[in-house]
Amino acid sequence: xxxxxxxxxxxxxxxxxxxxxxxxxxxxxxxxxxxxxxxxxxxxxxxxxxxxxxxxxxxxxxxxxxxxxxxxxxxxxxxxxxxxxxxxxxxxxxxxxxxxxxxxxxxxxxxxxxxxxxxxxxxxxxxxxxxxxxxxxxxxxxxxxxxxxxxxxxxxxxxxxxxxxxxxxxxxxxxxxxxxxxxxxxxxxxxxxxxxxxxxxxxxxxxxxxxxxxxxxxxxxxxxxxxxxxxxxxxxxxxxxxxxxxxxxxxxxxxxxxxxxxxxxxxxxxxxxxxxxxxxxxxxxxxxxxxxxxxxxxxxxxxxxxxxxxxxxxxxxxxxxxxxxxxxxxxxxxxxxxxxxxxxxxxxxxxxxxxxxxxxxxxxxxxxxxxxxxxxxxxxxxxxxxxxxxxxxxxxxxxxxxxxxxxxxxxxxxxxxxxxxxxxxxxxxxxxxxxxxxxxxxxxxxxxxxxxxxxxxxxxxxxxxxxxxxxxxxxxxxxxxxxxxxxxxxxxxxxxxxxxxxxxxxxxxxxxxxxxxxxxxxxxxxxxxxxxxxxxxxxxxxxxxxxxxxxxxxxxxxxxxxxxxxxxxxxxxxxxxxxxxxxxxxxxxxxxxxxxxxxxxxxxxxxxxxxxxxxxxxxxxxxxxxxxxxxxxxxxxxxxxxxxxxxxxxxxxxxxxxxxxxxxxxxxxxxxxxxxxxxxxxxxxxxxxxxxxxxxxxxxxxxxxxxxxxxxxxxxxxxxxxxxxxxxxxxxxxxxxxxxxxxxxxxxxxxxxxxxxxxxxxxxxxxxxxxxxxxxxxxxxxxxxxxxxxxxxxxxxxxxxxxxxxxxxxxxxxxxxxxxxxxxxxxxxxxxxxxxxxxxxxxxxxxxxxxxxxxxxxxxxxxxxxxxxxxxxxxxxx
Numbered sequence: 083x084x085x086x087x088x089x090x091x092x093x094x095x096x097x098x099x100x101x102x103x104x105x106x107x108x109x110x111x112x113x114x115x116x117x118x119x120x121x122x123x124x125x126x127x128x129x130x131x132x133x134x135x136x137x138x139x140x141x142x143x144x145x146x147x148x149x150x151x152x153x154x155x156x157x158x159x160x161x162x163x164x165x166x167x168x169x170x171x172x173x174x175x176x177x178x179x180x181x182x183x184x185x186x187x188x189x190x191x192x193x194x195x196x197x198x199x200x201x202x203x204x205x206x207x208x209x210x211x212x213x214x215x216x217x218x219x220x221x222x223x224x225x226x227x228x229x230x231x232x233x234x235x236x237x238x239x240x241x242x243x244x245x246x247x248x249x250x251x252x253x254x255x256x257x258x259x260x261x262x263x264x265x266x267x268x269x270x271x272x273x274x275x276x277x278x279x280x281x282x283x284x285x286x287x288x289x290x291x292x293x294x295x296x297x298x299x300x301x302x303x304x305x306x307x308x309x310x311x312x313x314x315x316x317x318x319x320x321x322x323x324x325x326x327x328x329x330x331x332x333x334x335x336x337x338x339x340x341x342x343x344x345x346x347x348x349x350x351x352x353x354x355x356x357x358x359x360x361x362x363x364x365x366x367x368x369x370x371x372x373x374x375x376x377x378x379x380x381x382x383x384x385x386x387x388x389x390x391x392x393x394x395x396x397x398x399x400x401x402x403x404x405x406x407x408x409x410x411x412x413x414x415x416x417x418x419x420x421x422x423x424x425x426x427x428x429x430x431x432x433x434x435x436x437x438x439x440x441x442x443x444x445x446x447x448x449x450x451x452x453x454x455x456x457x458x459x460x461x462x463x464x465x466x467x468x469x470x471x472x473x474x475x476x477x478x479x480x481x482x483x484x485x486x487x488x489x490x491x492x493x494x495x496x497x498x499x500x501x502x503x504x505x506x507x508x509x510x511x512x513x514x515x516x517x518x519x520x521x522x523x524x525x526x527x528x529x530x531x532x533x534x535x536x537x538x539x540x541x542x543x544x545x546x547x548x549x550x551x552x553x554x555x556x557x558x559x560x561x562x563x564x565x566x567x568x569x570x571x572x573x574x575x576x577x578x579x580x581x582x583x584x585x586x587x588x589x590x591x592x593x594x595x596x597x598x599x600x601x602x603x604x605x606x607x608x609x610x611x612x613x614x615x616x617x618x619x620x621x622x623x624x625x626x627x628x629x630x631x632x633x634x635x636x637x638x639x640x641x642x643x644x645x646x647x648x649x650x651x652x653x654x655x656x657x658x659x660x661x662x663x664x665x666x667x668x669x670x671x672x673x674x675x676x677x678x679x680x681x682x683x684x685x686x687x688x689x690x691x692x693x694x695x696x697x698x699x700x701x702x703x704x705x706x707x708x709x710x711x712x713x714x715x716x717x718x719x720x721x722x723x724x725x726x727x728x729x730x731x732x733x734x735x736x737x738x739x740x741x742x743x744x745x746x747x748x749x750x751x752x753x754x755x756x757x758x759x760x761x762x763x764x765x766x767x768x769x770x771x772x773x774x775x776x777x778x779x780x781x782x783x784x785x786x787x788x789x790x791x792x793x794x795x796x797x798x799x800x801x802x803x804x805x806x807x808x809x810x811x812x813x814x815x816x817x818x819x820x821x822x823x824x825x826x827x828x829x830x831x832x833x834x835x836x837x838x839x840x841x842x843x844x845x846x847x848x849x850x851x852x853x854x855x856x857x858x859x860x861x862x863x864x865x866x867x868x869x870x871x872x873x874x875x876x877x878x879x880x881x882x883x884x885x886x887x888x889x890x891x892x893x894x895x896x897x898x899x900x901x902x903x904x905x906x907x908x909x910x911x912x913x914x915x916x917x918x919x920x921x922x923x924x925x926x927x928x929x930x931x932x933x934x935x936x937x938x939x940x941x942x943x944x945x946x947x948x949x950x951x952x953x954x955x956x957x958x959x960x
Contacts, residue, residue: 089117091578143173146195148184149210150202156428165205166568169193182210187704192325195257201240211255212602214263215280217538218270220355220420222248222940223371225556226273229363233269237261244544247600249874249905250605251280253540274362274372302421302811303352307413310348314341318406330422335390338403342387345408350378353412369376369560375415377564379596382407385587404588404929411595411933418937422604424943440531464522468513472914476509476525487511508775535624537874540869541614548897549606551930556599563597563912570916578652585917588929592915596932601907601939605900606695608947613893616953621876622886635837635857639785639883640816640850643796643841646860646880647782647810648772650843652685654692655753656769658744663765670766672698674758677716677723680706688770713756724759731757731764738764747758752798779810781880784956786811788887791836795819795850796828824850841883842876858883885955891951900943907939 084093091111096102096757099111101118112118135738150162162184166175171192176185188199196244220232226513234243239260245252254266267277281292317337320326329337333444350357356379359372384405444460445452445467452467457475458464465481468474474487486498489511498514501507507520509529557723575586610627616683617624622629627739644650657667665673675693677864678686680703693700706716710742712733713726724734731738745767753771757764764773782792795816796803803817816827824842828850831838840847840854851871860878875882915932919925 085111087111087113087117089120092121098582100669114194116921143187144185144190144625145185145257146198148186148195148198148202148257150182150184151208151210151699162202165201166198167766172198195239195722196235196241199255209241210257212258213253213255214266216252216254216263216266216270217278217280218245218250218252219276219278221245221247221275222422222600223247223603225370225603226275226359226363226372226562227603228553228557229366229368229370230270230273230275231553233272234266237265237269240266246607247603248611249281251451253544264748267820272362273366274359297420297423300416300423304413304417304420305349307352307409307416311413313344314406314409317341325466335393338386338405338511341405342383342390342403344429345405348409348412349383351481352416356412369559369564373560373561374594374597375411377567378591379408379411381587381594382929404591405538407591407929407933410930414930414937415713418941419434419777421941423939441473441510445469445472455724460522460525461609462522462525465519466522467517467519468507469517470513470515471535472513473522474507474509474511474513476522477529478504478507478520478524480507480518480520480524483516485516485518486514488514512572518659522692531792534618534623534876535834537625538614538618541610541624541626541630541706543627544610545625546606546610546631546897548631548723548901549610549627552602552606552901556603559597559599559602559908563593563736566597566912566916567591567593569577574917585926589915589917592927592929592932593912596911596915596927596928596936601904602901604940604947605895605904608944609893609896609950610902612947612950613889613953615892616950617886618956620882620889622882622889623874623876624886624889625874629856630890630893632837633839633887634894636790636839636887637836638791638793638831638855639810639839639841640793640795640831640854641782642824642840642847642850643700643794643798643806644772645843645878646841647794647806647812648774652688652754652770653773654688654695654768655771655773656748656755656767658741658755658767659767660739660741660764660766664760664763665765666700667766668696671696671768672700673721673723673760674717674725674756674768676700676702676718677706677714677725681708681714683708683714685756685770687766689756692768722761724762725756728757731759732887734759734762736762736764741767749801750805752802752809774806774809775879778880781884782810783810784881784884785887788884790887793831795824797821825853828853839887841880841884843878858886888955889953892950896947896950900946903937903946904943907935911935 085092085096085099088110089112091314094111094113094459096111100114102114103110103112103118104119109306110121112121157195163175163177165183166186167170169188171189172186173189174185174187176181178185182591182613184202188198197804199209199211221227221230230245230252231243234240234245234254237256239257240254241257242255244254244895246400252266252270256266258389270277299719303810316323317326317334320329320334320337326334338359353375356372356375359370360376362375363370382404386405386408389403390651441457443454444457444464446455446460447453447465460476466478470485480501482503484500484502487501487507488498489508496540501518505521507518508531509524510531523528527536560960570593571586571590574589575582578585601654606627610630614624614627617630624633641647654671657671659667659670663670671689671693673700675690679700688702692923701718703716703718706714708890709726712730713724715722715724716781717723724730724736728742730740736757738757741764743755745757748755748767748769751767751771755767755769758766785792793814794803794810794812796806797819798806798817800815800817805814807813819827824840828838828840832853832855837855839858840850841858841860842848842851843860847859853860856873857871857877858873860875873886875886911932915927917926
């Protein structure tokens with residue numbers, strides 16, 4: 083029996099086959115290594131078609147192995163399998179839980195790896211990827227952003243790529259098994275840009291040094307181009323220069339030839355980036371801002387040179403050069419870039435301010451010796467000495483001593499916080515009074531400050547939805563302008579006045595030079611960078627541009643009660659004495675706290691802490707008994723105490739008098755009253771409640787003044803919930819909501835057609851935070867809630883919600899101002915450059931004025947974005 087090699091068709095004996103392969107339940111035999119390798123490269127293309135599977139042999143499948151960090155070893159991952167198989171183009175999904183791998187066979191023309199990553203995320207699993215930031219040197223062209231992003235996304239193994247023209251950085255999520263950093267760098271180099279270490283990963287001093295170096299380089303290029311421009315302008319307007327106007331035409335041509343040579347270093351040193359960028363785009367059959375400048379100045383230089391060398395070819399009066407256009411336009415555009423770079427440096431002031439907070443050195447105790455080390459050399463587990471007035475260098479836990487620490491850099495709270503042994507201290511906070519030693523628990527990039535900086539940088543590198551639209555427009559913008567420039571040339575050359583060639587050239591060059599996609603491209607990222615930085619300065623950490631844009635449109639804010647409106651911790655609020663009472667109020671609290679210190683009830687601790695706050699001395703108790711559903715009983719000295727609810731008092735036949743009515747009044751206020759009887763006689767009531775934060779009512783009133791509906795959501799009974807709501811001014815209450823139903827209630831509010839923000843702090847708030855259009859987590863809450871949120875309020879104050887929405891509204895207003903300005907600049911500028919005013923007023927725009935307008939349009943956008951630095955919130959989150 084023989085079988086056929088699927089590659090070459092040779093009949094071979096299975097026993098003597100060079101190699102075999104198993105594929106889709108079928109065995110294949112090969113006569114040689116070459117045939118086996120061809121099969122391995124595309125096995126599906128050698129399968130026969132099947133009507134039942136619907137497989138198309140002309141379209142080979144690709145396969146990829148995706149690492150999943152949380153594949154269950156015991157439970158099945160059917161939800162993951164279904165999510166992937168629901169994608170159009172996915173053929174087969176194989177899960178290897180032991181190896182933590184997912185193998186997917188798919189049609190690359192229908193399904194993409196980023197789509198799979200999204201499906202994996204929606205199924206509740208996490209794809210093991212690496213995120214890196216790469217600096218893109220001299221990235222100033224807005225239309226190049228989309229080209230570089232597309233090139234990066236096309237690199238095998240890349241799941242997502244975002245390029246930000248404001249920060250000049252690319253943020254890339256990729257699978258390290260499928261691609262390398264070198265491949266990502268190559269994708270950037272393909273577009274004529276040089277990759278470098280991301281500035282955000284450098285220390286502040288190195289960032290500033292690199293920034294100053296780039297600014298000096300641009301200014302040197304400008305001064306050189308400006309000096310040449312002056313010489314060229316003198317020869318261009320020879321009619322008004324006494325000596326030159328008397329020269330013969332041959333002498334003038336020789337002089338013009340020399341100025342033509344002088345403009346070459348302007349083009350190929352001062353303006354080299356325009357020509358290299360244009361060439362890189364040309365190789366990809368596309369065009370960008372560099373193309374417009376290179377074409378405009380290049381066309382002017384070629385025309386001028388040709389006119390000098392062959393004047394007889396041109397009609398009379400049209401053979402004078404335009405070298406002044408070349409030099410002046412490049413000088414002005416480079417000056418614009420330098421001023422733009424300087425303004426960008428001011429825009430990133432918030433990050434520099436945060437990075438500047440870190441201590442430079444730490445006094446570390448090793449082997450009993452104190453030594454001053456750079457903060458970068460501190461290790462986890464090191465014991466560090468901090469003296470009064472010094473900064474805490476890294477995060478840790480106090481092992482000896484106590485002090486008051488100013489944590490305003492983290493929480494915005496101006497009052498120092500008392501710290502004692504066992505308390506946590508945060509790096510970059512300021513030690514005020516005492517001295518202490520602490521053990522380092524987090525160093526380097528793991529510290530709270532480093533994480534805050536990273537979150538802000540990630541947000542600044544992200545894109546708002548409106549920015550994606552602008553990127554698409556910028557991608558079409560340059561080709562449209564080039565078409566308009568061609569039309570302009572043809573129209574002027576065909577129906578324009580004499581000399582037609584000169585008019586046609588000047589107007590088409592002016593169109594190429596005045597059009598500026600940069601102003602459009604910078605409009606959004608510059609404002610985002612400043613706005614997110616201002617948020618960080620006010621204790622608001624915004625995770626993405628999308629969250630910032632969505633927060634502006636919020637119509638309803640849902641507030642979790644416990645830990646958000648309230649402090650999340652019960653406190654002793656009221657002491658009500660019976661009439662007459664056998665003891666004083668302090669004695670009543672002291673006796674009650676003595677009993678409750680033995681109890682495990684969560685409200686008992688509030689009574690104990692209330693007694694300690696009054697500096698009352700507690701006694702030992704005897705015969706303690708917890709009575710489920712009723713309360714507790716115990717002996718304190720010679721006295722017998724009962725502490726509990728109305729049922730306990732009724733069971734023991736204790737007359738309450740007016741205490742019962744007072745108890746109802748306390749309950750109506752959202753408090754939990756507890757009766758106290760001493761020696762079987764009513765002595766009074768102590769009431770405990772989760773008290774409202776001092777500024778909750780003020781923050782809620784501010785939200786309502788902004789036209790936002792405030793809703794409170796809680797698992798408490800309606801009576802307690804409405805009592806709290808009345809105190810803080812909330813009109814709509816969702817009470818008795820189970821933790822698992824919070825997300826469903828948010829969904830119901832969204833179904834009313836509202837943009838909903840959810841504010842919470844607990845693990846049970848995480849699903850609702852994720853469901854909401856914008857999730858805001860209280861920074862004093864759990865890590866799970868913070869991870870699920872879009873915005874983190876570092877301090878536990880609701881004023882942060884008001885500030886977050888104010889920052890969002892101010893930033894988006896600034897973005898719209900920039901976009902409208904950039905849009906109208908181009909809509910008005912391009913027709914004027916085409917000569918629309920000439921038939922009516924005889925006016926034509928000079929290419930040099932067009933170059934100045936183009937250069938300063940970007941500077942104007944950056945300057946307007948920097949106005950946000952003066953933003954002041956209604957009341958500071960601090």
